[in-house]
Amino acid sequence: MKLPSHGSNPHYLYNSLGIEMPEHYVDFSANINPLGPPPALLEEWKHSFHYIHDYPDPQASVLTKKIAAMEGVPEQSVLVGNGGAEIISLVARWLAGKRVMIVQPAFSEYETACLANGCRVTWHMLEEGVWELELPALDGIDAIFLCTPNNPTGIEYSPQAVVHLIQECSERGVYVIIDEAFYDFLEEAATYTAHLPDYSNLIILRSLTKMYSIPGLRLGYLMADQEIVSRISAYRPHWSVNALALMAGEICMDAEDHVKRTREMIESERLKLKDFYDSSGFIMSKSSINFYLLREPDTADASGLLRFLLENGIVPRHTFNFPGLSGRWLRFAVKTGRDNSSLMEVLNRWRKEE
Ligand SMILES: Cc1ncc(COP(=O)(O)O)c(C=O)c1O
Known part of the structure; x- marks a missing residue:
């Protein structure tokens, strides 16, 4: 079976x-918004057939600019991708061969993508039923994946514990990849974006497919130090994000x-x-x-x-x-x-x- x-x-x-x-x-x-996509997207969709007649903007420049302005980060710190899944796969490609730790239980694609790229993967297992974030032993690892709020538990880790992890990793030269795919479902959306300028080892992943109910379209992005974004973007296929997804992203970002x-x-x-x-x-x-x-x-x-x-x-x-x-x-x-x-x-x- x-x-x-x-x-x-x-x-x-x-x-x-x-x-x-x-x-x-x-x-x-599937953890998708049961209210469906924003009504403004449904309306625009009726007039969007013409988008498929041309190649999409390979740089996703309009959407990138919009995300950067809303998140308060430089445009060069944003990389738009074909869903959070593509972003995870690009990060894993960038980490190829490295020693990667995953805070478990967590979304299975971190491990799948890292193993596919020859990484050595270890787990930091949290106590079942409690699932509070405790600082792992960081010796001998190059990067750590953390999903908060977490899939599959739905638990948001304590911000103090997450910041402590980022600091400890920074001192040891360990990259911290925080997946915020579900952060916008929190009553008060808690994000670690504000820490990006202080920690060049921090990488934040986002998905637009859950809150905006567009998993069939595929759209997500990454925010990190410009140097990291530039290296990871080199692995992204040209035109990986389609024109309809780019159009949808611009509308979704305004759907407060x-x-x-x-x-x-x-x-x-x-x-x-x-x-x-x-x-x-x-x-x-x-x-x-x-x-x-x-x-x-x-x-x-x-x-x-x-x-x-x-x-x-x-x-x-x-x-x-x-x-x-x-x-x-x-x-x-x-x-x-x-x-x-x-x-x-x-x-x-x-x-x-x-
Ligand atoms: C925690 C988490 N991150 C990322 C993704 C990828 O989302 P998508 O590729 O639909 O943007 C998922 C999908 O279920 C997820 O649960």
């Missing part, structure tokens, strides 16, 4: 478990109301779910964002629950390929009130049938 290594595309999960896909299902396995509405909705839905899980005996991770981990108190393996949910049209993300979780937990996106109610209703049935 080879389970898919990512969420989304649920037919792969149904196929690998040999479960017939119900006609109606709700996909909780959409972001505000999303945060409010996610926050209130997550609290509702937490009440439900507390009162029905499930353990939920202390998430601050749009997804969370869930487990039964006594089971070492969530396979039975996973199967029951899939049969009942609820698609969670399994955790067999997250180090330190090993299938004990399931990950769910926070979706609309209606979808979350469907999930709670199926979980109530599971409790009754257990």
Whole structure:
């Protein structure tokens, strides 16, 4: 049985478990804004067919300028890419052959990309269920990946602990790659961008596909010291970001109301779910964002629950390929009130049938 290594595309999960896909299902396995893309993008999309008739700007200059102005960094410190996934792959290419540590559990692409580039990868495993950031032993490593707020737990690490890590790494010449793919779902978006001028070992990754619900378009960026950006950008294929994605990025960066509405909705839905899980005996991770981990108190393996949910049209993300979780937990996106109610209703049935 080879389970898919990512969420989304649920037919792969149904196929690998040999479960017939119900006609109606709700996909909780991808952490995408349930409100969809900003309305202004939908409007512009209707008039955008002409973009495919020409090559995109290989430098993504308009979007780069816009990101730099909004983030308060020089344009030369920004690199736009074809999704956070391409950015991770470019960083791994730049780190080829180096000794890389990953704070786990975390998004699996850091390891996949680093191994593909001949890096020697080690893990700094955080305590299960608590997942507080503790300073790892940094001797003998060249770079460390940290995802905050973290995928898959949804936990935001303490800013003091993160800054301490950046400082310690700076003193030892270790690069710190902080993935902020979900930072904009936090009630108060916390970013480490302000530390870029002081720490040339700091690299920040962003994705636009989650908050703006454009995973099919692909768009992300990196912010770092200009010298690092220049070296990493040398590995990026020409025209890697398509013209529609560039157009969408410019609109998304202005969609402040959409972001505000999303945060409010996610926050209130997550609290509702937490009440439900507390009162029905499930353990939920202390998430601050749009997804969370869930487990039964006594089971070492969530396979039975996973199967029951899939049969009942609820698609969670399994955790067999997250180090330190090993299938004990399931990950769910926070979706609309209606979808979350469907999930709670199926979980109530599971409790009754257990
Ligand atoms: C933590 C994290 N970083 C980066 C990515 C890549 O996102 P994308 O390539 O869609 O921008 C993902 C996707 O799930 C993710 O979870």
